[in-house]
Amino acid sequence: MIHLKQGDMLAQVGSVIASIMFVWAMFKQYFPYELRDRLEKYTQKVFAFVYPYIQITFHEFTGERLMRSEAYSAIETYLSSSSSMQAKRLKAEVVKNNQSLVLSMDDNEEVADEFKGVKLWWASGKNVFKSQTFSFHQFTDEKRYYKLRFHKRHRDLIIGPYLNHVLKEGRALKVRNRQRKLYTNSGSYWSHVVFEHPATFKTLAMEPEKKKEIIEDLITFSQAEEFYARIGRAWKRGYLLYGPPGTGKSTMIAAMANLLNYDIYDLELTAVKDNTELRKLLIETSSKSVVVIEDIDCSLDLTACGGERLIVFTTNFVEKLDPALIRKGRMDKHIELSYCSFEAFKVLAKNYLQLESHHLFDKISDLLKEAKMTPADVAEHLMPKTVPWNAEVCLESLIGALETAKEEAKLKAEEGQREKESSSAREEAKEADNKGPISGKE
Numbered sequence: 163m164i165h166l167k168q169g170d171m172l173a174q175v176g177s178v179i180a181s182i183m184f185v186w187a188m189f190k191q192y193f194p195y196e197l198r199d200r201l202e203k204y205t206q207k208v209f210a211f212v213y214p215y216i217q218i219t220f221h222e223f224t225g226e227r228l229m230r231s232e233a234y235s236a237i238e239t240y241l242s243s244s245s246s247m248q249a250k251r252l253k254a255e256v257v258k259n260n261q262s263l264v265l266s267m268d269d270n271e272e273v274a275d276e277f278k279g280v281k282l283w284w285a286s287g288k289n290v291f292k293s294q295t296f297s298f299h300q301f302t303d304e305k306r307y308y309k310l311r312f313h314k315r316h317r318d319l320i321i322g323p324y325l326n327h328v329l330k331e332g333r334a335l336k337v338r339n340r341q342r343k344l345y346t347n348s349g350s351y352w353s354h355v356v357f358e359h360p361a362t363f364k365t366l367a368m369e370p371e372k373k374k375e376i377i378e379d380l381i382t383f384s385q386a387e388e389f390y391a392r393i394g395r396a397w398k399r400g401y402l403l404y405g406p407p408g409t410g411k412s413t414m415i416a417a418m419a420n421l422l423n424y425d426i427y428d429l430e431l432t433a434v435k436d437n438t439e440l441r442k443l444l445i446e447t448s449s450k451s452v453v454v455i456e457d458i459d460c461s462l463d464l465t466a467c468g469g470e471r472l473i474v475f476t477t478n479f480v481e482k483l484d485p486a487l488i489r490k491g492r493m494d495k496h497i498e499l500s501y502c503s504f505e506a507f508k509v510l511a512k513n514y515l516q517l518e519s520h521h522l523f524d525k526i527s528d529l530l531k532e533a534k535m536t537p538a539d540v541a542e543h544l545m546p547k548t549v550p551w552n553a554e555v556c557l558e559s560l561i562g563a564l565e566t567a568k569e570e571a572k573l574k575a576e577e578g579q580r581e582k583e584s585s586s587a588r589e590e591a592k593e594a595d596n597k598g599p600i601s602g603k604e
């Protein structure tokens with residue numbers, strides 16, 4: 163209703179203006195210059211009083227090559243949040259691989275916005291051009307735009323802080339809505355697929371304290387653009403994830419990317435010929451991304467890529483890595499992923515079995531202290547095995563496997579002990595042998 167009224171009012175103002183223009187043209191022909199000049203100034207004042215609004219138009223396509231304007235698309239995204247509440251006609255677009263729907267206002271709609279107590283209006287519209295290229299081919303060209311209208315007394319607030327706020331919010335929303343990508347390299351070229359990994363920190367089996375610390379570190383990094391600029395360091399952070407196979411290193415990388423809404427570049431070093439190729443690949447990575455280098459075993463020059471990147475290395479054998487490679491600055495944060503603890507088991511039990519407690523938990527807690535089992539193996543026992551599904555069967559199966567693992571570990575330890583004893587006995591006998599003939603000679 164409000165929008166219609168505003169439209170009517172504008173139409174009326176328009177016809178009044180047209181009449182004034184006509185009378186003014188007649189007047190200019192018949193009256194002396196001084197009088198005209200004074201009257202012109204006066205009418206401008208009256209005009210500004212009658213219509214005290216400023217309008218700014220943002221066209222969809224700009225520049226000589228008619229590129230889609232970044233400002234237009236940021237405004238479109240920004241308005242999508244308020245327009246879905248206010249506008250009556252909306253356009254729908256599906257993003258994030260058919261998972262979410264983004265609504266934006268349709269042509270010739272108007273929505274109001276408020277900034278620091280000041281009200282302003284955004285209207286969408288389009289110009290339609292018809293062009294005849296061939297005798298029987300007619301093209302219709304539509305050029306869309308947004309028009310921002312506000313009272314002229316708020317000029318400074320709107321042109322400066324408000325428009326900055328709109329562009330910033332719009333870009334941030336776009337990042338949140340975008341479909342993320344998983345890049346892999348074959349040789350020195352990246353190719354990508356849609357990145358859709360369900361892992362989150364919530365489902366990652368790990369001690370809650372350790373998890374919290376990592377999440378805080380990641381979020382602090384992602385918000386630290388100004389800090390890095392101030393201290394004069396590139397906005398990058400290196401993580402080293404180490405631990406045996408199946409302890410969740412790759413899962414954690416997916417959870418990191420999901421937490422920060424970053425793309426993933428999975429760098430396959432064996433496919434890279436030399437440093438020039440490596441540099442090319444790194445330069446081509448985009449910001450807001452995790453560059454992953456799995457099973458790192460050699461030093462690398464990673465100075466080539468720009469800011470807002472996490473670089474994550476993984477290894478199964480941290481003790482074999484060159485200390486120069488893992489020093490802070492290259493790998494700022496070292497995270498150990500290890501065999502399943504009871505805390506980590508509880509996360510898995512909650513995710514897989516929706517169990518917070520169970521009478522078998524105490525037994526499992528004791529067994530996990532004595533038997534080493536990776537979260538991947540524990541998770542395997544918690545997968546549904548019977549129809550109907552039964553949590554106790556899963557827990558019993560895990561207990562059985564833990565007991566076997568404990569037994570094996572015990573046997574291995576005993577065997578190790580026996581080996582040690584027999585080798586020291588051999589050493590002693592050898593020593594005695596060596597001593598024997600010498601003492602005989604004496």
Ligand SMILES: Nc1ncnc2c1ncn2[C@@H]1O[C@H](COP(=O)(O)OP(=O)(O)OP(=O)(O)O)[C@@H](O)[C@H]1O
Nearest residue numbers: 365366367406407408409410411412413537538541
């Ligand atoms: N900490 C964990 N939390 C939740 N699930 C886990 C965890 N660790 C392993 N898993 C499960 O086990 C599977 C294998 O784990 P993942 O690939 O992350 O191990 P990894 O440490 O990267 O092993 P590798 O050293 O062989 O690359 C995952 O798909 C996941 O389902």
Ligand SMILES: [Mg+2]
Nearest residue numbers: 411412413476
């Ligand atoms: Mg892995």
